[in-house]
């Protein structure tokens with residue numbers, strides 16, 4: 332279950348943290364981190380969002396075909412040659428990460444006989460996407476453009492929540508240097524943006540636009556080291572439930588699941604859930620993870636199967652087949668969020684959210 336209201340409130344919270352002069356692009360890549368890209372985009376558009384950001388041209392086309400017409404769509408992964416036609420036809424705005432690609436886009440815009448705006452991504456020290464060209468080289472390439480139009484300058488931080496390293500400060504200094512040199516040479520980029528959730532949360536916002544993903548879904552990563560006060564106040568928007576297919580009692584010594592990796596230390600009541608790793612419950616949570624059943628945290632027993640997960644129900648007699656158990660969310664005061672699950676699974680909350688598979692039915696409230 333995904334709460335539209337939560338996403339709307341989280342979006343408003345991001346807007347209020349960055350202030351009225353900064354545009355908030357809602358990052359809805361990877362099916363909005365599992366929340367449903369179209370539904371989330373509709374909520375954001377209704378809240379007045381002028382920008383959405385996706386990873387690929389395909390994701391952008393999906394939004395346009397689903398009726399997202401007003402918002403600008405930034406394709407953060409850029410585009411490859413075979414995607415040119417779709418880029419133009421669906422009015423998508425690419426992040427460009429090399430000067431060669433900038434020239435390709437210019438030829439494309441020329442052929443399409445329309446100006447195409449792009450955001451130039453600078454690699455300020457993460458060594459992922461972005462050009463490492465210096466300001467002089469960028470200026471020379473910009474001067475050659477006839478139809479493609481520089482609309483934005485952007486970069487991305489590798490360690491925005493980590494206050495034990497100077498990496499973010501170094502990245503900011505590098506990015507400011509390039510932007511400053513371009514400005515001095517008379518190049519004006521209407522949009523300048525560097526910050527995703529963690530940088531927003533810890534007040535490291537440069538320019539006049541931010542790209543918020545995780546925060547919209549209710550999460551900010553905990554900081555390392557001595558961080559400033561957290562500015563964001565967001566709440567998880569997603570609750571994931573699974574139904575009990577069976578409830579039964581097993582004797583002391585019974586083995587549970589593939590490989591018999593759990594042996595009942597005493598007579599137990601167990602529940603078999605109709606969800607497994609094919610739904611996105613990490614296999615690593617076998618014998619380690621927990622779920623909320625009848626309002627209490629309880630253990631996953633044995634190995635997680637493709638479609639089934641066994642849990643301990645010894646604490647309750649109230650649940651019967653057909654009843655729901657919470658895999659992620661809250662029941663009363665008991666909470667289980669993606670960050671808690673990630674810690675046990677040895678991964679990050681983003682990974683947990685993005686792994687909830689397509690066969691898990693999304694319900695919107």
Ligand SMILES: *Cc1c(COP(=O)(O)O)cnc(C)c1O
Pocket residue numbers: 358360407487526527528529542543544545546
């Ligand atoms: C995914 C992504 C974001 C959003 O990051 P969050 O931490 O989810 O806010 C922003 N910018 C780029 C380039 C990204 O890849």
